[in-house]
Amino acid sequence: MSVEVYIFDLDGVIINSGEDIADGVNAALKQFGYWSVGKERIISFIGDGEKNLILRSLKASTKKKFDETTEYGSKQLNSVRQFYHEYYAKNPVVHTYLYAGIKELLKVLKAKNKKNILVTNKPSDIAGLILKKLEVFDYFDIITGGDTLNFQGKTVAVKPDPEGLILSLDRLNQKCNSQFKNENCIFFGDSPTDIQAGKAFGCLTAAIRGGLSDKNLLSPEKADFSFSVASEIEKFIDTLSKDVQKSELKSQALKNEIPIIQDEGSDFICSYIKEHNVKSIFEIGTAIAYSSIRFAMLSPDIKVTTIEIDRERFEAAQKNIEESGVKDQITSIFGNALEEKINGNFDLIFIDAAKAQYINFFEKFKNQLNPDGVFISDNLSFHGMVEDLSLTRNYSTIKLVKKIRKYIEFLKNNEEFETQFYSVGDGISVSRRKNKTLAESVSTVAQKASDD
Numbered sequence: 001m002s003v004e005v006y007i008f009d010l011d012g013v014i015i016n017s018g019e020d021i022a023d024g025v026n027a028a029l030k031q032f033g034y035w036s037v038g039k040e041r042i043i044s045f046i047g048d049g050e051k052n053l054i055l056r057s058l059k060a061s062t063k064k065k066f067d068e069t070t071e072y073g074s075k076q077l078n079s080v081r082q083f084y085h086e087y088y089a090k091n092p093v094v095h096t097y098l099y100a101g102i103k104e105l106l107k108v109l110k111a112k113n114k115k116n117i118l119v120t121n122k123p124s125d126i127a128g129l130i131l132k133k134l135e136v137f138d139y140f141d142i143i144t145g146g147d148t149l150n151f152q153g154k155t156v157a158v159k160p161d162p163e164g165l166i167l168s169l170d171r172l173n174q175k176c177n178s179q180f181k182n183e184n185c186i187f188f189g190d191s192p193t194d195i196q197a198g199k200a201f202g203c204l205t206a207a208i209r210g211g212l213s214d215k216n217l218l219s220p221e222k223a224d225f226s227f228s229v230a231s232e233i234e235k236f237i238d239t240l241s242k243d244v245q246k247s248e249l250k251s252q253a254l255k256n257e258i259p260i261i262q263d264e265g266s267d268f269i270c271s272y273i274k275e276h277n278v279k280s281i282f283e284i285g286t287a288i289a290y291s292s293i294r295f296a297m298l299s300p301d302i303k304v305t306t307i308e309i310d311r312e313r314f315e316a317a318q319k320n321i322e323e324s325g326v327k328d329q330i331t332s333i334f335g336n337a338l339e340e341k342i343n344g345n346f347d348l349i350f351i352d353a354a355k356a357q358y359i360n361f362f363e364k365f366k367n368q369l370n371p372d373g374v375f376i377s378d379n380l381s382f383h384g385m386v387e388d389l390s391l392t393r394n395y396s397t398i399k400l401v402k403k404i405r406k407y408i409e410f411l412k413n414n415e416e417f418e419t420q421f422y423s424v425g426d427g428i429s430v431s432r433r434k435n436k437t438l439a440e441s442v443s444t445v446a447q448k449a450s451d452d
């Protein structure tokens with residue numbers, strides 16, 4: 001089963017349109033004499049069409065109960081909705097922006113010959129206008145909006161009904177003279193109704209937690225993948241193009257949204273291990289032992305010690321190590337690397353855990369490196385955001401990226417260690433102790449002697 005067709009919901013997946021939508025709703029409420037409603041509140045009402053958005057906003061706005069079943073209520077609902085519709089059509093891209101990495105993702109998908117489809121409740125002309133303004137319109141093969149007509153000449157049913165997905169795939173196959181099936185598709189959505197529609201359609205589903213919808217409502221839907229932004233799929237496109245089952249570990253990691261090192265990055269470390277005859281490795285951040293098993297498999301005389309703070313992952317790692325055939329070479333520890341005492345000295349310490357703590361890991365373990373030993377750290381580019389912070393507007397991501405920058409500065413200005421940076425995978429650094437001056441060596445020897 002290979003995935004060739006990437007289907008995206010618009011609001012909360014491709015674009016963050018929350019603020020413009022909220023502004024439109026408040027403009028409409030104000031026009032008809034209603035109290036305005038907090039932006040966050042309105043944003044939480046987005047996801048299943050314009051009518052529900054306006055109805056919930058009216059209910060949140062009025063002190064008395066808003067009753068849409070009365071003649072007056074239903075007229076008010078219609079008028080407010082009409083005003084909102086026209087207002088929003090005129091102002092759809094004031095604050096709206098693409099989520100981090102979306103344009104790059106769409107570019108990569110096109111370069112890899114994949115098809116891209118947009119399925120939204122928005123009218124297709126407004127959706128098209130937004131995509132054009134944000135310069136991603138040309139990446140989509142098909143756009144299905146809330147006003148698109150099905151083959152019976154009726155407007156397409158809204159999600160969770162899968163009709164929009166079925167219709168889109170039919171339209172794609174007609175347009176491209178192709179024969180893709182539901183199982184060749186993956187659907188990205190940020191609302192429970194999206195995941196329900198994808199499941200009813202019978203394709204893979206990806207839940208986007210960083211969208212507009214409440215992420216706590218999303219997890220019970222049990223999507224096949226869960227990402228904070230859709231662009232995180234990028235490193236899995238090639239795996240999905242082949243056979244999802246091919247690497248058991250990898251698909252397990254995908255399903256549980258566990259970060260594993262990109263192949264390019266782990267290839268780099270593996271060649272370092274071989275070239276420098278590394279025999280003892282300490283890894284901070286086991287996850288499910290994907291990388292530690294790979295390292296151990298390089299040679300039977302390599303020993304890996306690895307530590308993981310998360311109980312569930314630690315247990316999954318143990319199971320994987322047990323089944324791996326290299327279990328005698330791996331010591332897997334459960335605990336916080338900043339608190340546990342780790343025995344031994346190492347040729348290589350691989351830092352692959354909480355980014356904010358990189359400097360602390362470095363300081364804590366630097367004296368357990370063998371004389372020619374190195375620290376290797378991963379994710380120093382953080383999907384390109386370290387170089388270009390404008391790729392994200394997410395507050396916690398920005399904070400994280402700043403921490404990574406601080407770590408890079410720390411390495412660059414370090415007096416004891418010199419560091420080389422490589423732009424492989426997600427950005428890797430190799431730090432080794434600087435050649436000691438005679439005086440320093442003498443003082444270390446003296447120190448050692450006094451320790452003894």
Ligand code: SAH
Pocket residue numbers: 259260261283284285286287288289290291292307308309310313335336337338352353354357
């Ligand atoms: N090296 C793995 C991926 C590790 S992902 C691979 O490539 O396959 C990072 C892991 O570090 C996460 O599972 C996280 O739970 C763990 N982690 C974060 N902070 C930690 C800490 N202080 N001590 C130990 N593990 C930590």
Ligand code: MG
Pocket residue numbers: 009010011012013047189190191211212
């Ligand atoms: Mg959405």
